[in-house]
Amino acid sequence: MKFGPVPLDEAEGAILAHSVGTASGRLRKGQRLTATQLDQMRAEGLAEVICARLDPGDVGEDEAAARLARALVPDPAAAHLRLTDPFTGRVNLIADVAGVVDLDVAAITALNRIDPMLTVATVPQMQQMTSGGMVATIKVISYAVPGAAVAEAEALLRDRTALRLRPVCLQSARLIVTTIPGGAGEKGVKAIAARLEALGMTLTDTVTVPHREDDLSAALTAASDADMTLILTGSATSDAQDVAPAALRHAGGQVERFGMPVDPGNLLFVGDLAGQPVIGLPGCARSPALNGADWVLSRIACGVPVTDSDIAGMGVGGLLKEIPTRPQPRAGRKSG
Numbered sequence: 001m002k003f004g005p006v007p008l009d010e011a012e013g014a015i016l017a018h019s020v021g022t023a024s025g026r027l028r029k030g031q032r033l034t035a036t037q038l039d040q041m042r043a044e045g046l047a048e049v050i051c052a053r054l055d056p057g058d059v060g061e062d063e064a065a066a067r068l069a070r071a072l073v074p075d076p077a078a079a080h081l082r083l084t085d086p087f088t089g090r091v092n093l094i095a096d097v098a099g100v101v102d103l104d105v106a107a108i109t110a111l112n113r114i115d116p117m118l119t120v121a122t123v124p125q126m127q128q129m130t131s132g133g134m135v136a137t138i139k140v141i142s143y144a145v146p147g148a149a150v151a152e153a154e155a156l157l158r159d160r161t162a163l164r165l166r167p168v169c170l171q172s173a174r175l176i177v178t179t180i181p182g183g184a185g186e187k188g189v190k191a192i193a194a195r196l197e198a199l200g201m202t203l204t205d206t207v208t209v210p211h212r213e214d215d216l217s218a219a220l221t222a223a224s225d226a227d228m229t230l231i232l233t234g235s236a237t238s239d240a241q242d243v244a245p246a247a248l249r250h251a252g253g254q255v256e257r258f259g260m261p262v263d264p265g266n267l268l269f270v271g272d273l274a275g276q277p278v279i280g281l282p283g284c285a286r287s288p289a290l291n292g293a294d295w296v297l298s299r300i301a302c303g304v305p306v307t308d309s310d311i312a313g314m315g316v317g318g319l320l321k322e323i324p325t326r327p328q329p330r331a332g333r334k335s336g
Contacts, residue, residue, distance in 0.1 A: 001144045002053045008038045014051035015143045020044075030061075030088055030143065052143040059147045061089030061140040067150055068111075068118060068138050069093070071157040079164035081135060089140035095129040098200045099167040100302045102126070107162040114156070115149040117142045122163065124317070128298040129165060130198060136163060169303040170277075172202045174226035176219045178211035178243070183234035188286025192230065195285075195294065199301045211235055216247035220273060228300065229278045236283050237267050244280045245269050253278060257308040261315030265292020270306055290320055 006014060011033050020027045022040040031037075033051065041049060054060070059067070069083050069091040076083055082094040103125050111120055122136040129135060173196055177186055186208060193203045204226045209215040211234045220229065233244050240258040248255055253273030258280075260268050269280035277300045284291040295314060299306050 005048045014053045017050040054144045057147045058144040062086035064140045064150050065091045071154045091138045093136040095133045097167045099165045100126045102164050104162040117145045166302040168199050168301045170227040170301045172204045172226045173228040174224050175206045175230045177208045178233045180211045180234040191288045213247045217250040220251040231280045260292050260311045262292030262318035
């Protein structure tokens with residue numbers, strides 16, 4: 001593509017690079033110049049115009065963006081995504097349902113290295129989305145790009161699932177709250193219910209029991225139609241042998257991991273009971289603010305396994321915003 005100033009006599013059919021005001025109205029950038037528009041510019045005393053002219057084999061911005069979108073998401077319905085029509089070299093990828101985003105990070109990074117004019121920007125890996133949220137945007141920066149670059153991107157993405165949304169597959173959860181004298185009680189149930197609602201899930205029931213291993217174990221083994229169990233303890237879980245993890249093991253379940261390198265959210269544990277996922281929520285889950293439990297909950301709700309190794313990998317980027325209910329504990333005491 002050639003870009004730069006061109007005499008008006010040679011500019012018919014070229015793409016206007018910058019908007020131009022005339023007595024007849026503003027000529028918007030990105031449009032192909034007609035003889036009439038060139039006459040309007042001559043009437044303004046202009047002799048040349050900055051424009052883009054395609055070379056043989058170049059692909060216009062809208063076509064390039066549309067081709068890139070189709071290569072990234074060849075089956076939008078299967079990927080639970082909706083592709084917008086191309087406009088000014090841009091196509092947006094929109095979530096059709098609630099879920100988490102599954103990216104082939106290596107493929108998308110390789111695509112962004114092909115040509116600086118071909119760009120794909122996404123939300124982070126495993127980002128929780130609601131229906132209608134923007135998952136990614138494809139933007140062709142220049143007015144045209146070499147066809148060879150578009151073809152290379154298409155070849156790179158062929159037979160790969162580079163971008164998709166994993167929809168929520170669990171429908172419901174129960175919440176077991178343990179209580180201690182003077183504790184928070186059921187404070188936080190509303191925030192947890194809202195988290196489930198954002199995922200399209202239902203909080204089937206909330207059971208309150210004393211903060212004792214036997215009582216919690218009995219509640220865990222009680223019959224329930226829910227697909228997942230959440231535990232919110234009246235006293236923070238501070239060890240893998242503490243009341244809640246011990247109660248899960250006593251009930252015949254297993255603890256996959258206690259503790260996570262995400263703050264707030266350190267005191268989370270995740271496990272399994274008779275094939276059903278169990279999440280021991282940290283105390284910060286009583287607040288609606290983002291915390292590590294959100295990352296684990298959304299993945300499990302979408303059928304994505306969360307292993308010890310997965311949680312260990314959440315540390316990079318795991319330092320989240322302080323929640324207003326804590327007086328900046330990370331800052332420590334001032335000296336002197």
